[in-house]
Amino acid sequence: MAEFDYLVVGAGLYGATFAREAADMNKKVLVIDRRDHIAGNVYTEKVEGINVHKYGAHIFHTNIKQVWDYVNRFAVFNRFTNSPVANYKGELYSLPFNMYTFNKMWGVVTPEEAAAKIEEQKKEALSELAAERGVSVDEFEPENLEEQAISLIGTDIYEKLIKGYTEKQWGRPCTELPSFIIKRLPVRYTFDNNYFNALYQGIPIGGYTGMVENMLKGIEVRLGVDYLENKDELDKLADKVIYTGPIDAYFGYKLGTLEYRSVRFENETLDKPSFQGNAAVNYTDAETPWTRIIEHKWFEFGKDEEGNDLPKTVISREYSSEWKPGDEPYYPVNDEKNGVLYAEYKKLADAEEKVIFGGRLGEYKYYDMDAVIYSALQMTDRVL
Ligand code: UDP
Numbered sequence: 001m002a003e004f005d006y007l008v009v010g011a012g013l014y015g016a017t018f019a020r021e022a023a024d025m026n027k028k029v030l031v032i033d034r035r036d037h038i039a040g041n042v043y044t045e046k047v048e049g050i051n052v053h054k055y056g057a058h059i060f061h062t063n064i065k066q067v068w069d070y071v072n073r074f075a076v077f078n079r080f081t082n083s084p085v086a087n088y089k090g091e092l093y094s095l096p097f098n099m100y101t102f103n104k105m106w107g108v109v110t111p112e113e114a115a116a117k118i119e120e121q122k123k124e125a126l127s128e129l130a131a132e133r134g135v136s137v138d139e140f141e142p143e144n145l146e147e148q149a150i151s152l153i154g155t156d157i158y159e160k161l162i163k164g165y166t167e168k169q170w171g172r173p174c175t176e177l178p179s180f181i182i183k184r185l186p187v188r189y190t191f192d193n194n195y196f197n198a199l200y201q202g203i204p205i206g207g208y209t210g211m212v213e214n215m216l217k218g219i220e221v222r223l224g225v226d227y228l229e230n231k232d233e234l235d236k237l238a239d240k241v242i243y244t245g246p247i248d249a250y251f252g253y254k255l256g257t258l259e260y261r262s263v264r265f266e267n268e269t270l271d272k273p274s275f276q277g278n279a280a281v282n283y284t285d286a287e288t289p290w291t292r293i294i295e296h297k298w299f300e301f302g303k304d305e306e307g308n309d310l311p312k313t314v315i316s317r318e319y320s321s322e323w324k325p326g327d328e329p330y331y332p333v334n335d336e337k338n339g340v341l342y343a344e345y346k347k348l349a350d351a352e353e354k355v356i357f358g359g360r361l362g363e364y365k366y367y368d369m370d371a372v373i374y375s376a377l378q379m380t381d382r383v384l
Contacts, residue, residue: 002238004030009227010244012040013369014359016215017070017376018242023219025384030237031216032225034245037209038216041330042369044207048269048312049304050297051207056263056318056330057280057294058208061198062370068200070373075211077202080299083193084280084292088160095282096195097153097161098188105156111189121154148179153187164286169320170261170333178335181366203299235354240383244359246329247345255344258364259322259337260329266290266317273302275315290317332364356383 005027008015016038019029037043041055059082062068071077086093094100102114123137129147130140142148145166149158162182166174170181186197194201204211227234228249235241243250248258279298283290294316297303304310323329332338342364349357358379360367367375 002236004028004238006030006240006242007032007234007238008242008244009033010040010242010359010362011035011038011212011216011221011223012244012359013042013212013372014244014362014376015040015242016212017373018358018380019219020215021377021380022384025380027384029219031219031221032227032234033221033223034226036224038221038223039209039212040244041328042208042212044209046207047267047296047314049310050312050314051300052267052296052314052316053208053294053299054265055328056265056316057292057299058369059196059201059203059299060369061196061201062368063197063199064370064374065200066377067370067373070377071204071211074214075204075206075208078205078300080203080279080301081193081201082195082280083278084195084282085276085278086161086165086282086284088164088284089287091160093161093284094193095161096186096188096193097157098186098193099191100193101157101161105160114189118154118157121156122151125150125155142179144175145177145179145182146174149174149182152182161284165282165284165291167286168289168291170331171320171322172333172335176335180334205300206305239354241355243355243357244362246361247342247349247357247364250355250357251345251348255348256341257325258341258345259333261331261333262321262323262327263330264319264321266319268315268317270313270315271311273309273311273313275313290319292318294318329361332360332366334364334366338364 006022006029008019008029008031011031011033015031019031022029042058043054044051045054059080060071084095086095093104099114102108106117108114108117126137126140130137142151149162163174170177275295276293280292280294282292296314297310302310356379357363358376359372
């Protein structure tokens with residue numbers, strides 16, 4: 001009998017959820033993390049009274065009531081609604097694509113006018129694309145992100161608000177990216193700047209770190225412990241392992257490396273109350289080297305926990321880059337090539353009887369926070 005029932009590798013949302021459920025079922029759980037803090041990439045840190053999202057903006061949103069109830073056990077959520085602004089060469093547009101965006105882009109006033117404008121642009125672009133492929137417009141099926149975007153929203157919005165941003169974020173032409181990425185973005189013929197189609201949305205008051213701390217209450221956590229470097233020794237500690245690191249790293253990259261996008265942040269504290277007046281501004285042109293600027297105080301309405309205005313502000317410029325060994329992986333590149341390689345790693349993973357692979361890196365999947373928690377809860381239902 002090993003000392004622990006479960007060794008959870010990674011103190012992010014998947015690991016914390018699994019650990020909480022296992023501990024509540026009276027299992028002995030040890031959580032380890034390579035970093036010197038818990039909460040993985042949702043980690044927040046206080047700077048000048050502001051909860052800074054150290055690994056990029058995280059806005060909790062979900063349609064799954066079970067998940068919303070679950071996270072509300074560990075934090076009180078504020079009423080933040082994500083309404084990013086796009087800056088295209090100094091022109092500002094509302095996101096996601098809605099009547100405010102269409103009015104600014106074309107001067108249209110009614111939903112009918114907006115729909116007619118989009119329809120006209122789609123028609124023109126699609127007849128060209130269909131002709132190139134030698135099929136009729138009706139038979140044309142979008143095969144990549146560019147085609148998907150144009151068939152959804154027409155060329156002007158694609159050129160000004162999608163192409164540059166997407167190519168910076170993914171480091172690949174839109175014609176080589178899978179169309180599902182863009183399906184995250186709603187298109188609305190109403191005046192609604194809410195980025196997410198989710199029933200529940202908010203940010204944990206006091207930051208995500210506090211929420212994950214509450215999830216891990218009473219559970220042993222060891223930080224600064226690298227699992228893969230001490231694997232044999234650590235494996236002896238537990239009967240089962242929940243591994244939430246990169247799946248290819250687990251197998252020593254023996255089938256080759258999966259591709260990830262990494263992100264670098266340039267953080268600045270400014271001695272003024274506001275820099276951009278919004279939590280997120282996306283720079284959607286191709287020339288600006290950063291993809292977006294986050295101004296963290298606006299996730300909490302510019303106030304501290306007592307409701308006082310904060311005199312300073314912290315901003316983060318976000319730069320996207322191709323992941324290389326030593327960098328933090330953020331986004332799996334879920335294109336066909338990587339999908340094929342992942343499927344091979346998945347076979348190896350399924351053969352590891354003692355280990356469960358979970359989360360964005362363990363399953364090489366562009367999970368949102370709620371989906372990660374849901375998948376961890378489902379896994380606990382299966383195995384605990
Ligand atoms: N996107 C875009 N323009 C924008 C914001 C997003 O074209 O101003 C597209 C882009 O393809 C991106 C995808 O929508 O990869 C998802 O963006 P989101 O900001 O939701 O991703 P996150 O980084 O927040 O997970």
